[in-house]
Amino acid sequence: MSTPLDAKQEQALHLLQTVFGYPAFRSQQAQIVDHVVNGGDALVLMPTGGGKSLCYQIPALIRQGVGIVVSPLIALMQDQVDALAEVGVRAAFLNSTQSFDEAMRIERLMRAGELDLVYIAPERLMTHRCLELLSVTPLALFAIDEAHCVSQWGHDFRPEYIKLSVLHERFPDVPRIALTATADQQTRDEIIHRLQLEDALQFVSSFDRPNIRYQIVEKANGKKQLLDFIQAQHSGDAGIVYCLSRKKVEEMAEFLNENGITALPYHAGMEQSERYRNQARFLREDSIVMTATIAFGMGIDKPDVRFVAHLDLPKSIEGYYQETGRAGRDGATANAWMAYGLQDVVQQRRMIDESEANEAYKRILGAKLDAMLGLCETLNCRRVHILDYFGQHSKACGNCDTCLSPPISFDGSVAAQKILSTIYRVDQRFAAGHVIDVIRGIDTDRVKQWRHDQLSTYGIGSDKSEAEWRALLRQMIALGLVAVDYENFSSLKLTEESRAVLRGETKVQLRQYKKAEKAVKHKRQSAKDFAEANLDDVEQKIFERLRWWRVETAKAHNTAAFIIFHDSTLREIAKAKPRSLEDLRGVTGVGAKKLESYGEELVSLIAEFL
Structure with a gap:
């Protein structure tokens, strides 16, 4: 017999269903929300696409005051705020892209408690002006997103994150929730120590992403191998290609474009405006491949990235796991592909050797690289190897390259x-x-x-x-x-x-050496394949019409298509064939605000087919 819900738990479930349009919490979401709503601190480790955002968004709506989200992702704040506005949440951001007048307007709303969530970069948060603003703002909670950035040993270290312990010191009664998709035990310990979260409850979900197929191939001609892989398995799909150097990023984008694949470069050496423009195109258009250094990707919410490829060896399993985790957020199958050779090993070891870090830091970097090499050279299941690194044990997946074609x-x-x-x-x-x-x-x-x-x-x-x-x-x-x-x-x-x-x-x-093989074209279950396999002919036509409608609507709103609705929601609508607003209510992903905004249009559109 299930335990009856108290008033706050009922309120949380009601918000989940009416605002966000989801019928029930997943995994540990309900326990996390309940804990933070009641004023507790939390450390949340949940894989990309696991629903981390709801763990602070819903408590911020229930608790009195403004929820402050600390995020390093200035380039993505607009999309995050747009997505919340679409479901009727009063959200805003404070960052350097705004005019003085706009920033003043947001600050006035904060002081008046008239916003639910405000996204702020750590650099701005640490300024005297911003801390003074927070001291006169009614605060619901602090959410520290991408919390692994606090780790000096990690792949995304941000010095400003170390200073975030000031939040606990200045606002001891405001609950804090630190969230990340990637942290081994050492990084978890560092997050707890740096952010003074010793008394926080830890919620660690499974790191497994069963819809991602891991494949590491012997590098012969990396460019050609990548092209073969994309043409054989991901023609017309969105993807990300990671390279170690800025020069290689530019070369790969040019090479792919020359071969009929729309590709955009992204690296720290580009003009900021060009980086933002390319990122916006990747998020808002279909079938674009982004070639990038690790400067790109953290916080990317695009659900239909069908592959992540590496043309150079990542420095650690944490980096590799986080980068590959940007594929398949929609749950449909995706590929994590890497070409790896002797030069990669030599190059990475040289970079550690030649760095100006102290010997202790070099030893840690060396150990992380050794673990990454172990993954590349393993004779056993790659998924088991990755999960074992994060302290979770599993059985062979039967879906990675070493399971499908066991090495000798x-x-x-x-x-x-x-x-x-x-x-x-x-x-x-x-x-x-x-x-x-x-x-x-x-x-x-x-x-x-x-x-x-x-x-x-x-x-x-x-x-x-x-x-x-x-x-x-x-x-x-x-x-x-x-x-x-x-x-x-x-x-x-x-x-x-x-x-x-x-x-x-x-x-x-x-x-035993295995000659690099040309990528073989095979049937895979991409988002589109999934739709075709689960919809009848009429439903498939409705689904395609809904996708066209979504593109036009997103253009009119100047936002990304997936912010309007995910493919999974459009599939549910196509299957439900709603004849009224009441029929549409309760479809996963259709909350009250989206029902009000788009309900009549959708019902009319579907009536054309019925």
């Missing part, structure tokens, strides 16, 4: 000894290319110049291709059996661990 491992001790012996015999003074040439017996000018064709290891690996030896060497670097000396032309060095392998005291299990 072999006793690579002899191959490893050949590599290590050659590194030793060339005096640990040469980079990977030269070492592999010696092993394969390639008669280059450099090999002859150094008389390395006279070595006992010359040609002992002529039975394998250069790509095979590169793959084996990459694994050995990942395992710590070979080091790279970046100060001396990336020359390869032996390590303490390699000596036991050379002496035959330790066996080395390696992954």
Whole structure:
């Protein structure tokens, strides 16, 4: 027998249904909302698309005063406020894009308690003026979004986040809720310490995103492999391609456009106005691929991103998980694809080595990179590996590349000894290319110049291709059996661990090389496929008509189409075929304000088909 709801819980459920249009809370949302409504602090870890926003939006509507949302995402604040306005929530933001008069108007509304939610960047929040404003504003709560930004060891560190402990010190009676999609145990501990959340309840949802398929391929020609992947599996889909450098971002955007794929660049070196313009196009138009550095993506709410691709190795599993999590927010299947090779390992290790960080920080970065390499080189399920990193255990998913096409491992001790012996015999003074040439017996000018064709290891690996030896060497670097000396032309060095392998005291299990295959076109369940599989002919025609109506309506409102309605809601409307406003009421995603704004139009539109 279910426990009866108290008045505040009933109010929360009523708001969920009438304002946001959802029939019931998911996962731990109800407990989180109840806890914050009653004045408790909370740390919420919930995957992208899991419904984190409702965990502070509903308490802000129930509690007296204004809910302050601390967000680093100035470029997205307008869309966040637009989305809330669409459902009838009084929301605003304060940031540097506003005029003085507009900012004054928002501040007056805040002091009068006439707003439900206000989004503020941490840099502005920490100013004396803003803190004074908050001291005369009735406050419902503080929501600290993207809370992992507080971690100095993380991939999205923002120095201003460390100062947010001032909120607890100056406003001790105002509840705080810190939210993030990405945090290992170390980052969680740091969030709690930095934000003084020692007494907060922790709500940790499953990190699993079962609709995302993880695939990591051997990098041969990254550009061509990416193009094949998009053309075979994601023609006409929205996606994100991550690159390490600004130059590569620009080159990839140009390359994709030359090959008929609409692509836009995004990186920190661009003019701010151009970045905002490209981001707005990506959010508001269909079928655009964004090529970007990690400067892009945090907080992106676009539900129909069908793939996230990496052409360079991410620095950590946290970064990889957060970036891939931007795909498939609508629940339909999506792909996380990465091309990865020896140069990626060398490049990332060099970046750590050459950074100006202290040794303790370098060790942490090195450990995070090792974990990322472990994911790339794993012989087992990638999803299990990712979840295990975040402290959650699971069974093999049957949906990632290592489950669908299990890699073959072999006793690579002899191959490893050949590599290590050659590194030793060339005096640990040469980079990977030269070492592999010696092993394969390639008669280059450099090999002859150094008389390395006279070595006992010359040609002992002529039975394998250069790509095979590169793959084996990459694994050995990942395992710590070979080091790279970046100060001396990336020359390869032996390590303490390699000596036991050379002496035959330790066996080395390696992954058998698999030649990069051309992406195969296959039927996948994208949002459109899902619609076609679950709608009859008439419903499919209604759905397509609703999508066209949504595009036109979004243009008229100067906002993103998904802010009007998600595809999932349009599918429900197509299936329900409402003949009246009452029929439309209760469809998931149709709250009271949207019913008032669009109900008559939708009913009239559907009547054309009936």
